[in-house]
Amino acid sequence: MKATVHVTLKNGVLDPQGKAIEHTLSGLGFKGIGDVRQGKFIELDIAEKDKTKAREQVDAMCRQLLANTVIENYTIEIIE
Amino acid sequence: MKATVHVTLKNGVLDPQGKAIEHTLSGLGFKGIGDVRQGKFIELDIAEKDKTKAREQVDAMCRQLLANTVIENYTIEIIE
Numbered sequence: 001m002k003a004t005v006h007v008t009l010k011n012g013v014l015d016p017q018g019k020a021i022e023h024t025l026s027g028l029g030f031k032g033i034g035d036v037r038q039g040k041f042i043e044l045d046i047a048e049k050d051k052t053k054a055r056e057q058v059d060a061m062c063r064q065l066l067a068n069t070v071i072e073n074y075t076i077e078i079i080e
Numbered sequence: 081m082k083a084t085v086h087v088t089l090k091n092g093v094l095d096p097q098g099k100a101i102e103h104t105l106s107g108l109g110f111k112g113i114g115d116v117r118q119g120k121f122i123e124l125d126i127a128e129k130d131k132t133k134a135r136e137q138v139d140a141m142c143r144q145l146l147a148n149t150v151i152e153n154y155t156i157e158i159i160e
Contacts, residue, residue, distance in 0.1 A: 006121055021122065024145055030137065032127025041086055041121040042101065047112025057110065064108055
């Protein structure tokens with residue numbers, strides 16, 4: 001089973017990477033760029049066959065390792 | 081208009097971040113973890129109102145700044 005996780009900074013948390021992208025895009029001549037936010041995207045192959053259990057397992061991974069829940073949100077998608 | 085971009089390493093390109101996650105998850109006691117790949121997830125607000133033009137603009141951003149097309153793939157989604 002395949003799982004994808006999106007880890008994004010919570011609203012209000014400063015995103016220096018996003019700001020750097022925003023400024024560089026303006027510098028490259030792109031017009032009308034508003035807010036840019038950068039997050040992480042993680043793809044995992046897991047052996048678990050049960051969708052609910054797979055989601056619980058990935059949720060535990062997010063809380064323990066993949067996301068810093070003080071400043072980051074995460075969303076999990078279980079595929080197939 | 082909002083755009084999201086996923087930047088992922090091409091197949092066959094070594095992903096040290098993904099490998100680090102894989103090993104750490106095993107170390108934390110998670111079983112049955114296969115391949116782990118980490119990519120970037122970028123959200124942009126753009127002023128462009130036309131969906132086709134917005135996609136072209138974001139595609140140009142990806143080629144010029146957001147992705148290293150030698151080793152990375154990117155997918156673009158235009159929302160609303």
